[in-house]
Amino acid sequence: MRPAHAHIDLDALRHNYRLARSRHGGRALAVVKANAYGHGAIPCAQALADIADGYAVAFLDEALALRAAGITAPILILEGVFDAAELATAAALQLWIVVHHEEQLRMLEAAPAGISVEAWLKINSGMNRAGFAPADALPAWQRLCHCGRVSNITLMTHFARADEPHVLFTASQIDTFETATAAIPGPRSLANSAAVLGWPAAHRDWARPGILLYGANPLPGADDGLQAVMTLESRVIAVREIDAGAPLGYGARFHASRRTRVGLVAMGYADGYPRSAPDGTPVAVDGAASALIGRVSMDMLTVDLTDLPAAGPGSRVELWGPQVAINRVAQAAGTIAYELLCNVKRVGFEYHRRDEGL
Numbered sequence: 596m597r598p599a600h601a602h603i604d605l606d607a608l609r610h611n612y613r614l615a616r617s618r619h620g621g622r623a624l625a626v627v628k629a630n631a632y633g634h635g636a637i638p639c640a641q642a643l644a645d646i647a648d649g650y651a652v653a654f655l656d657e658a659l660a661l662r663a664a665g666i667t668a669p670i671l672i673l674e675g676v677f678d679a680a681e682l683a684t685a686a687a688l689q690l691w692i693v694v695h696h697e698e699q700l701r702m703l704e705a706a707p708a709g710i711s712v713e714a715w716l717k718i719n720s721g722m723n724r725a726g727f728a729p730a731d732a733l734p735a736w737q738r739l740c741h742c743g744r745v746s747n748i749t750l751m752t753h754f755a756r757a758d759e760p761h762v763l764f765t766a767s768q769i770d771t772f773e774t775a776t777a778a779i780p781g782p783r784s785l786a787n788s789a790a791v792l793g794w795p796a797a798h799r800d801w802a803r804p805g806i807l808l809y810g811a812n813p814l815p816g817a818d819d820g821l822q823a824v825m826t827l828e829s830r831v832i833a834v835r836e837i838d839a840g841a842p843l844g845y846g847a848r849f850h851a852s853r854r855t856r857v858g859l860v861a862m863g864y865a866d867g868y869p870r871s872a873p874d875g876t877p878v879a880v881d882g883a884a885s886a887l888i889g890r891v892s893m894d895m896l897t898v899d900l901t902d903l904p905a906a907g908p909g910s911r912v913e914l915w916g917p918q919v920a921i922n923r924v925a926q927a928a929g930t931i932a933y934e935l936l937c938n939v940k941r942v943g944f945e946y947h948r949r950d951e952g953l
């Protein structure tokens with residue numbers, strides 16, 4: 596069997612969720628959109644079921660999958676509903692909906708009597724993507740109150756630059772949100788992962804941690820106590836030696852500067868490992884630091900075993916995980932951990948839980 600796997604450490608996921616909630620205080624929605632950032636939404640949600648205050652997904656179908664899998668806790672739909680039929684389904688399944696634009700307000704006002712949902716009113720405090728303008732916060736809240744279809748209202752906003760600790764844009768967003776909502780009662784939710792870890796001034800009633808649950812710190816360089824949840828790994832399937840000056844792989848991107856032992860690894864961009872990863876991108880071979888050499892192919896990639904004489908066919912290769920921080924791979928490849936994680940596919944997924952069955 597092909598040795599390419601994603602191991603998912605559900606204890607690490609639980610650790611990270613607890614860390615998020617204790618750093619933030621109050622309650623926390625575990626963000627499991629996009630198949631739990633590539634980790635598997637259902638197993639991840641189930642692993643958190645006894646400790647999570649609730650979940651957040653992007654759209655209705657993601658929530659329906661969780662309900663069908665037996666998740667009974669609150670689930671917030673971050674994009675809200677797209678039409679009246681979705682609103683009716685959301686209400687029937689007691690899903691919570693974000694209301695971020697005029698059309699969604701009108702849907703609620705036009706909904707038949709008997710529909711009742713919990714709404715999160717989203718205010719645009721500076722990201723300028725979704726949400727009501729600050730000046731419209733109070734009128735929108737009043738319309739929600741008066742439409743008779745909303746049981747409870749939470750106020751929320753989302754940060755554009757919370758992952759940049761020294762940039763004051765986040766402080767200005769907090770300020771804009773505070774001013775816009777000063778006259779409105781009810782719980783608040785501001786903090787994504789970066790704000791949970793880096794912006795205590797944004798901590799309110801509800802946190803919305805996503806990426807940190809999966810063990811990747813969105814803030815640069817901080818030692819954070821997070822644990823990697825996914826280990827993407829495979830094995831060396833063949834070894835060859837090439838002479839100094841010899842090319843390696845597609846495009847002959849890499850040329851050996853010395854006689855080089857090349858390990859061929861069963862992992863490629865069709866599995867989600869980034870083709871943009873340059874020579875020198877970190878990997879771990881049987882626990883020892885090494886590096887990618889040569890261009891990543893669809894099904895295979897090559898690593899440098901020259902300084903690891905004990906390594907050979909069958910050696911375990913970690914592409915990211917506890918030994919190779921995914922942020923280092925993302926940085927080398929010119930992307931972010933979010934994208935790498937969401938892209939993992941085709942490999943076998945294995946879920947581990949130490950205390951399973953207890």
Ligand SMILES: *Cc1c(COP(=O)(O)O)cnc(C)c1O
Pocket residue numbers: 626628673753786787788789803804805806807813
């Ligand atoms: C995705 C998302 C989050 C989680 O963001 P992270 O950076 O992964 O913590 C929180 N809030 C909203 C509105 C989102 O869309």
